Every structure is written in structure tokens, then in C-alpha cells.
Amino acid sequence: MKFTDFILPVIIVFIIVYGLLKKVDIFTSFIDGAKKGLKNAYEICPALIILLVSVGMIRSSGAIDFISQSLRSFAEALGFPAECIPLAILRPVSGSGSIALLEDVLINYGPDSLAGKTASILVASSETTFYVFAVYFASVKVKKTRHALASALIGDFVGVIATAVAIKLFF
């Protein structure tokens, strides 16, 4: 049993018991809310399909390997382990893909190697930007997303630089 396994059930029990204490009709309220939730899930579906298809296409096109190759010397100058470059680029594009790459690094170099630590930090300190972008913007009728993707990718880029600096300082 882990402490973190308790978080979700405890929150659910807390919400329900608090509702009971405040004399809320919890069952009817739940049904009303859940109906809206189902409707939302149905509505975001079409936009998700085209967004995930385009992200899937770029992921399987080999573009990431190409970019990794061209960044190699730059990363080495920074003291960033070259084995982790594909991961740094894949991280914002695919969540399951970066977990797979992290596994790869952990198996080949070990979790206590510099590459293993760097890879762990890269995966844990960031989210799958394109996935968040796709799911969130699929839910509203917006034609222009303005600087949303740019700002989020700036955050990812700073994250990679910060990882490079941090591993130099701490390990």
C-alpha cells in the first residue's frame, strides 16, 4: 500500500460525505453533473481525431531522429547526454512514447547513470504538451489558438535547458 494510492479514494469519499453533511441530494446532483460530462466527451471527439492523427504522423515520420541528429553537437557542448536528445524532443509530442524511450535508457545505461537520471528528470518534469493542447482546444470552438503552443513549447525548451544545468550542478 502506497500513500499516493489513497489520494483518489479519499477525495471521492470526502466530496460525498461533505455533500451529505450539507444536505445535498448527492445522487441527483451526481447524475446531473455526469450527464454534462458525457456530453462533453462526445463533443471533443471529432477534433481529437484529426489532432491525434497529425501528431501520430509526425511521430512516425522520423522527424524526431532527424532533429536529434542535427542537435547532437550543440547538446554535447552543453554537457547534456546525447542519448537523451530524442527523449527531450519526443517528450512534448507523446507521453507513452517518452515512457518507452525512458525505459530504453534505463535498461541500456542504468537508472543511476547520468543518462538515466537525465531521462527520468526530463520525463517527470514536463507534460505532453501536444496532447494537452489537442484535448483542451478540442473542447472549445476556437479557430485561432494564438500564442498557446508557442508559450507552452517555450516552457518545454526552458525545462530541457534547466535539466542540463541541474545535472551539471547536482550530479
Added chain:
Amino acid sequence: MKYVISLLVFLSLIFSTINGKINNVSESIISSTNNALELCFSLAGIMALWSGLMNIAEKSGLVKKINRLLMPVISFLFNDLPKGSKALPLISMNITANILGLANASTPIGISAMQQIDREVGDGKNATNSMIMLVVLNSASIQIIPTTIIALRARHGAANAAEVMPVIWIVSIVACFSAVFATKILNKRKKIEVK
């Protein structure tokens, strides 16, 4: 939106032709549609659950209480939302769930927040500043206990699986702050252009 999609699709055709990976791309097109539907399907259940629970929490006044705690930060970040906006409590709940690492809870609540923002200040064409801020916060969120990564490291025999945690906090805080900072600056730039 249309530019993002066009760019991704166009680049993947170019790169896959150069790399001889066009068959991988064709395969991924089919599997991505499956993934998208599976995602909608799994989101549907969890979204229904959280929307239902959130409705209880709202009627019992719990939402208001949590909202009061995070209000100062959130009203600064989302300053284009009106006072008393119904999106604000959803945003604070979304951020709380992210920090606790409850991705299953944060996404459906975040989507409701997005739609609420759209209803209140959306113009039907452009993403509003608060929509962008919400997306940015969710794509650069800070997590207290990165459970998946620690479990993975432990499984591969790390001497100390949680050793990287402090660095993860530092890196994610730095990344999150710079993303928020970038958003704020780009928000201003757009405003001037409009004037």
C-alpha cells in the same frame, strides 16, 4: 489550429519520404484514429464521474472554500475573467489535481473550465488569454510526487529511486514559471497590436 495541423501533416510527409518511413506514417494514421476514439471513450467515463462529483462539491459549497484558498494566484494569472466567474473554481481544482498528480481528475475538470471560459469571455474565434494560460499551466504543471517515474526507476534497480525528485521539482518550477512568464508577455504584445 489549422496551421498547427497543416504544419504537422506537411512536415511528416516530407520527413517520412526522406527517411523511407511512409509505411509507418500510413499505419499510424489508422492507429491514431483508434487511439483518439479509445481516448474519448476512456475520457467519457472519467469525465462523467468527475463532473458528477464536482456538481456535488459545488452544491455543498466545497468548491467555494477551495477557491478562496487559491484565489490570489489564480485571479492574477487569469485576469481577463470577470470576478465571481464560474470558471475560477474549476481552474483551481484543475491545478490542485495536477499538483497531486491526479491526471484522471485534472483533465475532465480542465475541459469543463475551458468550456466555461469560452461561455463567459470567448469570442468564438480567438483563444482568450485565460484559455491560453490554462493550456500552458497544464502542459507545464508541477507535480509533487512523480509516481510513475519513481516506480520505473525502482523497477530497473536504482540505488535510490527518489533521488531525482528535488531536481524534478526545481526543473518543473523553472519551466512552469518561464512558460507563464512567456504567456504574460505574449498576452501584452497581442493587446497592443489590437489597439
